[in-house]
Every structure is written in C-alpha cells, then in structure tokens.
Amino acid sequence: MIHSVSIxxxxxxxxxxxxxxxxxxVFQTPHYTExxxxxxxxxxxxxxxxxxxxxxxxxxxxxxxxxVALKMAAANGVARVRVGRxxxxxxxxxxxxxxxxxxxxxxxxxxxxxxGGPEEDFGVKYNIANGGPAPERxxxxxxxxxxxxDRYLILEVPDLDLDRLGEQRLGEMVVEVVDPxxxxxxxxxxxxxxxxxxxxxxSGFSLRxxxxxxxxxxxxxxxxxxxxxxxxxxxxxxxxxxDFGGGHPDPNLVHAHALYEHMMGPDAPDFGAASDGDGDRNxxxxxxxxxxxxxxxxxxxxxxxxxxxxxxxxKGVARSMPTSGAVDRVxxxxxxxxxxxxxxxxxxxxxxxxxxxxxxxxxxxxAGSDHVREKDGLWAVLLWLNILAVRRQPVAGVLDExxxxxxxxxxxxxxxxxxxxxxxxxxxxxxxxxxxxLPGKRFGPxxxxxADEFAYHDATDGSVSxxxxxxxxxxxxxxxxxxxxxxxxxxxxLRVYIERYEPPSGNLHQEPAEALAELAAAADAIAGIAAWxxxxxxxxxx
Ligand code: G16
Numbered sequence: 001m002i003h004s005v006s007i008x009x010x011x012x013x014x015x016x017x018x019x020x021x022x023x024x025x026v027f028q029t030p031h032y033t034e035x036x037x038x039x040x041x042x043x044x045x046x047x048x049x050x051x052x053x054x055x056x057x058x059x060x061x062x063x064x065x066x067x068v069a070l071k072m073a074a075a076n077g078v079a080r081v082r083v084g085r086x087x088x089x090x091x092x093x094x095x096x097x098x099x100x101x102x103x104x105x106x107x108x109x110x111x112x113x114x115x116g117g118p119e120e121d122f123g124v125k126y127n128i129a130n131g132g133p134a135p136e137r138x139x140x141x142x143x144x145x146x147x148x149x150d151r152y153l154i155l156e157v158p159d160l161d162l163d164r165l166g167e168q169r170l171g172e173m174v175v176e177v178v179d180p181x182x183x184x185x186x187x188x189x190x191x192x193x194x195x196x197x198x199x200x201x202x203s204g205f206s207l208r209x210x211x212x213x214x215x216x217x218x219x220x221x222x223x224x225x226x227x228x229x230x231x232x233x234x235x236x237x238x239x240x241x242x243d244f245g246g247g248h249p250d251p252n253l254v255h256a257h258a259l260y261e262h263m264m265g266p267d268a269p270d271f272g273a274a275s276d277g278d279g280d281r282n283x284x285x286x287x288x289x290x291x292x293x294x295x296x297x298x299x300x301x302x303x304x305x306x307x308x309x310x311x312x313x314x315k316g317v318a319r320s321m322p323t324s325g326a327v328d329r330v331x332x333x334x335x336x337x338x339x340x341x342x343x344x345x346x347x348x349x350x351x352x353x354x355x356x357x358x359x360x361x362x363x364x365x366x367a368g369s370d371h372v373r374e375k376d377g378l379w380a381v382l383l384w385l386n387i388l389a390v391r392r393q394p395v396a397g398v399l400d401e402x403x404x405x406x407x408x409x410x411x412x413x414x415x416x417x418x419x420x421x422x423x424x425x426x427x428x429x430x431x432x433x434x435x436x437x438l439p440g441k442r443f444g445p446x447x448x449x450x451a452d453e454f455a456y457h458d459a460t461d462g463s464v465s466x467x468x469x470x471x472x473x474x475x476x477x478x479x480x481x482x483x484x485x486x487x488x489x490x491x492x493x494l495r496v497y498i499e500r501y502e503p504p505s506g507n508l509h510q511e512p513a514e515a516l517a518e519l520a521a522a523a524d525a526i527a528g529i530a531a532w533x534x535x536x537x538x539x540x541x542x
Contacts, residue, residue, distance in 0.1 A: 001156045002075045002171075007031045013039065013146035015139040017344045017486030019125030021111045024061055027122045031152070037069055037107070038152035039145040040126045041076045043138065046104045048077035053097045053127075055089020055180060056109025057215040057278040058240035059116030063087050065109050065124070067159045074173040075153035081173065084180035087162050088240060090215045090279030092368070092376035093184040095131035099372065100183060104129055110215075110278035113250035114489065117243035121489050132349035132373030136465060139346075181222045188223060188379065191309030191371055192386045200389035201229050206269035209235045209381065210259040213245035216275040219378055228385075234269075249276050251283035251365055251377070252542040253290065264288055271388065271395060275377030280345075281365040282377035284384055286395020292512075294324035294411050297361035299402050300383050301330045304359060307386040309371065318351050318360040320344070321454050321469055322481045322497040324409040327361065333406070342456045342468035343483065349373050350460040363413060363497065400508075407503045410515040414538035415485075416494040416529065424484055424492035427532040431470050431482060434526070438472060443522035446474045454481075472526060477501045480523040494533065496523050513541075 010029075013020055013036050020036055027033045041047055052073055056062040066087040073081050082101055083089075089097065091108055098106045111123035126134045126142065134142070155171050168175045201207070207230055211217035217238035224230045237245065248255040251274035263272040263285040272285040284291045291299070301317050304310035317331050318339035331338035339357060341347035345368075348360045352370045361367035366375030384395075391398060438451040454468040469483035478500040485493035498519045502508060513520075523529070530536055 003154050003156055004151050005031065005154060006151050007035055007149065009147050009149050010035055014143045018112060018133060019123050021114065021121055021123040021487055021489050023489055024118055024120060024122045027061060033065055033068060034072065034152045034154065035149055036124055036146060037072050039142050039149050041072065042145045043141040044105060049079045050104035051080040051082065051101050052078050053094055053101060053103050053106030054081050055084035055094050056087055058088050058242065059111065059122065059277065060118055060242040061122045062109050063162065066162060069107055070160060070170055070175060071155040071157060072153060074155045074170040078173055080176060082176045082178050083162065085163060085165060085177050088180045088215055090219060092280055092372050092374045092379065093180055095127060095372035095374040096184055096187055098127055098129065099131040108278065112278050112487065113276040113281060115244060115248045130349060130353055130373050133346035135346050135349060181219050184219060185223050185227065187371060188382055192307050192382045194228060196389040197385045198229050207234055207271040208259065208262065208269050210256055210274040211235055211238045212247060212249040212251065212256065212274055212276065213237045213239060213241040214249040214275065214277045215240050216279040216378060219279065223378060244277065251276050251281050254540050254542065256283055260285060260290065273381045279377050280375040282367060282380040283365055284381065289396040289399060291395065291399060292411050293365045294326050294363050294409060295399065296380065297323065297367050298326035298330050299398060300367060300380065301327050301359050302402060303387040304383065306390040307383055310358065314358040315355060316357040318348055318357045320362040322483065323361065323363040324411040324499050326406065326409040329406040342454065342465050345375055347456065350458055354460045403508045404504055407501060408508045410500045410502060410512050412498050412512050412516050413542050414496040415540040416533050416535050417539040418491040419494060419533045421492045423532050424494055427494065427527060428470065428484060431527050435470065443525050444518050446478065446518060446522050449473050449475045478519055480519060482527055498523055
C-alpha cells in the first residue's frame with residue numbers, strides 16, 4: 001500500500017561539497033530524511049522502472065535509513081534495488097556497482113570522515129549513472145525540489161532482512177542483497193598485479209592497514225589478508241561500528257595518530273595505510289616516512305605504468321585547485337595534460353567520462369582513477385603496493401628519488417574548525433575585497449605577485465563554477481589558498497592551504513612546518529585570521 005505523506009519543505013537541504021551532511025538528530029527530525037530522498041527521486045527523471053544502488057558506511061542510522069529508502073524506492077516505481085549486505089557499501093564499491101549494474105544512480109549513506117553516533121553526523125549522497133557524485137546541475141535541481149516539496153511516497157510494509165544474500169520483493173520492486181566486497185575485489189584484481197604483490201608480502205614485507213572501525217574493514221581483510229596473503233591481524237580496527245569506536249574516521253595525522261606513532265616507532269612495518277568512514281580516502285605512511293596526499297598523487301602518477309591497469313600510460317591527470325602542484329611537474333615530464341578543478345570529486349567526473357584524464361586526486365587524502373567515478377582509498381593503497389612490489393624499494397626511497405627528480409612541494413593545510421559562520425563569511429568577504437590591492441605588497445620576506453578568486457570553466461560541458469577559493473601567489477612560486485569547507489556540520493571551517501616549491505638542488509628534508517613558517521605567518525597577516533576568528537592557532541594541521 002503506497003502512502004503519500006504531506007509535508008512542508010525544509011529550508012536547509014542544500015547539498016554541500018559531497019551530499020547533504022547534518023547532525024544525526026537533524027536527520028531524525030520527522031520527515032526530514034524522507035523529504036530529501038524524495039527530492040532526489042523527484043529530480044531524477046529516469047527513476048521509474050530503473051535499477052538503483054543503495055548502501056552506506058555503517059554509521060549510526062545507516063540501517064534505519066536503508067529501510068526507509070527501500071520503501072520509498074518501491075513507492076516511487078523503482079524496478080530493482082541492489083543493496084549491500086547489512087546495508088554496507090563503500091563509496092568506491094557503490095560507484096563500481098552503479099556502473100556494472102547499468103543503474104540510474106545510487107544513494108550512498110555517509111558523512112565520510114565525520115564522526116558517527118547519536119550526537120554526531122550522518123549524510124546522504126546521490127551518485128548518477130556514470131557512478132560519480134551528482135554534478136552541480138543535478139544537486140541544484142535536488143535543492144530546488146527540496147524547497148518546493150509537499151509530499152513523499154512510501155510503501156507501508158515491514159522491514160526487509162538486509163543480512164540475507166539474494167532477492168526479495170518489496171511490492172513490485174525487487175531488492176537484491178549483494179556481497180558488498182566481491183565485485184570490488186574482482187575489479188582490483190584486473191588493475192593490479194596481485195601475483196607480484198603477493199610475492200613481495202611472502203618475502204617478508206610487512207604492512208598495517210587501519211580501517212578505523214569503518215567500512216573498509218571487510219574489503220581490506222578480503223583483499224590484503226585473504227587474496228594477497230598479509231598475515232591475519234595486518235588489518236586493524238576491521239569491524240565497522242556505528243560510532244567508529246568513538247573515533248573520527250579521518251585518515252590524517254591527527255585522527256590516525258595511533259598508526260602514525262606505530263609507523264614512526266621501532267617495530268614499524270614496511271608500509272602503513274588507513275582509510276576513512278566510507279572508504280574513499282587514503283593515508284599512506286612508509287616506515288618512518290609520512291607521505292602527504294599531494295605527494296602521493298604525484299608518485300602514483302609517475303609510477304602508475306608499473307601496474308597492469310595503467311601500463312598503457314596516462315591520458316592526463318587532474319587535481320583540485322588547493323592540491324599542491326607536485327603532480328603538475330609529473331604531467332609535464334610525461335607530456336600529458338594536467339587539469340585544475342574546484343574542491344569536490346564531482347568536478348572530475350566529466351574529465352574522466354571524456355577520456356581526458358586517467359588519474360585524479362586531492363589534498364584531502366583522495367586519489368582515484370577512471371576505474372570508478374569516486375576517489376578510492378584501497379585502490380590507492382594497492383597501487384602503492386604494486387609500485388613497491390615492482391621497484392623493491394622502501395616508501396622513503398621512492399619519495400626521496402621522486403623529490404630528487406622533480407623537487408619538493410612543501411605543503412600544509414591549516415583548519416580552523418567550528419568557527420562562527422558570520423565571522424567566517426566576513427573574513428572571506430574582506431579578503432575578497434582586498435585581493436586587487438595585494439600584488440606588490442610585502443609580508444616579511446615574501447612579496448605578493450598575484451591574487452585572485454578561482455573560477456572553474458569545465459571544458460567538456462561549458463559550465464562555470466564561481467567562487468571556488470581565494471588565492472594569493474608569491475614571487476618564487478609559493479602560494480596560500482583560503483576557502484570555507486563544504487562538508488562541516490557545525491559553524492564554519494576555514495581551510496588555509498600553504499605551499500612552497502623547493503627545486504631538486506635545494507633542501508628537500510626540512511620539516512614542513514619549518515619550511516612553511518614564513519608563509520604561514522603571511523597567511524594569517526593577509527586574512528587577519530586571528531582577528532576574525534579569535535583563534536591563534538589552527539585546530540587541525542594536516
Ligand atoms: C569530500 C569531497 C572531496 C573534498 C572533501 C573536503 O570528501 O568528496 O572532494 O576534497 O570533501 O571538502 P571540503 O574542503 O569542502 O570540506 P569526503 O571524503 O568527505 O567525501
């Protein structure tokens with residue numbers, strides 16, 4: 001029996017950098033979740049009679065919302081939903097499933113690296129038929145619908161058993177519960193030389209993968225332990241928990257600190273890695289050596305041809321604007337194009353679909369390729385392992401050689417979290433006004449060469465995205481970028497990205513904080529961060 005439930009629109013359902021992210025209790029507001037899901041369905045013209053993919057990262061509320069989404073999909077005329085067992089699907093696995101199922105799209109329930117639990121965060125993302133995050137024209141249509149919606153449709157039926165593989169019926173709709181790992185693991189086997197990686201591990205190469213109690217646990221155990229032969233226990237925190245064990249499933253030096261300490265200690269394995277809540281981010285640390293995400297992207301681009309899936313070379317690469325220029329140097333050496341996009345994986349989709357790029361990545365610990373349309377944490381780990389297995393060098397050696405050839409882009413990101421939204425907006429507005437006056441000004445020993453606000457012109461569809469970050473470029477190639485995060489759920493988060501290039505002949509082994517100290521001071525002086533936010537230091541440095 002289909003119910004049409006009358007509702008009033010919610011004014012705050014504008015999707016951010018990656019879907020709608022809010023506190024759990026906001027999603028628990030009566031009709032709130034249903035209103036957003038119905039808006040997605042209403043904005044998707046091909047939904048009736050189509051296949052839809054559904055899964056999430058297992059965080060608090062995941063199972064409940066899966067049930068709601070299934071009943072709404074049935075009431076809205078969807079023909080088939082393929083849902084991960086237990087309601088689980090990592091974001092890259094969902095992207096792959098959309099692509100191989102010929103699905104119209106997929107709903108992914110995740111707030112990514114944000115914490116989970118009754119007092120924490122939840123999120124709903126919609127991915128389109130190419131497997132990638134809905135582009136802005138779609139998220140704009142969804143948002144417009146949220147402002148006008150007056151009803152949602154839902155089937156009144158008991159909950160489905162999400163833990164039993166196979167097909168069940170929900171009204172006219174078929175629900176197929178699938179193994180969340182199998183198709184994804186099979187895809188990885190086509191891209192990487194599992195035999196060579198297995199041989200490396202069998203020769204005594206040790207690794208630790210920290211799944212942070214999030215969705216990649218089952219994927220990493222299957223691939224790293226069962227298929228590649230890493231000893232049991234190499235994957236730690238491998239059981240997805242609704243509150244991620246009370247942690248913050250963000251693979252950076254702050255939240256994956258235990259892994260970092262282990263990798264810097266006397267018993268460190270050869271290779272350490274972590275992923276985030278929904279499995280699309282990655283952190284890579286060699287024994288005694290952290291690899292910054294921007295450097296990781298550059299190393300992967302320079303060495304991808306060592307893996308079978310990329311042996312034909314790269315068509316091109318792309319990075320988000322705040323990501324360091326390290327990969328640009330590799331692209332130049334390879335003679336391929338390098339695209340600069342705004343923050344957000346959704347901006348890579350068109351370039352990948354058009355066959356202009358093979359690899360893309362972001363400073364926010366994301367890297368991926370044209371194998372899916374999402375960033376992919378385990379994929380990055382496997383590409384690293386494939387490279388190490390062929391080169392038979394430690395991570396630190398690979399990085400040193402890379403810097404010795406291309407130079408080093410010293411890089412750091414400062415996050416000022418949960419600051420007052422009005423103060424954050426005022427800071428940005430004041431800085432925007434200041435930009436034209438900055439060229440020629442000196443800050444300590446640094447002289448500003450240019451300053452602008454980044455706008456992106458998508459060469460494939462002609463769309464333009466304005467106001468994507470404020471940039472201050474200094475003589476000598478250093479730069480500072482400022483932007484407000486689009487993924488936070490309380491107040492505003494100011495991100496300040498700081499970068500300086502050191503040529504191969506320079507000092508390649510300084511501490512980033514030291515190498516970037518003058519720039520960091522200039523970044524504060526230019527934007528008046530302390531004055532606007534009342535903070536004297538960032539909350540998170542990555
Ligand atoms: C999302 C996006 C990424 C983006 C990151 C940070 O990642 O998919 O493209 O770089 O947020 O965005 P912001 O700086 O606006 O907070 P995830 O892993 O959270 O889905």
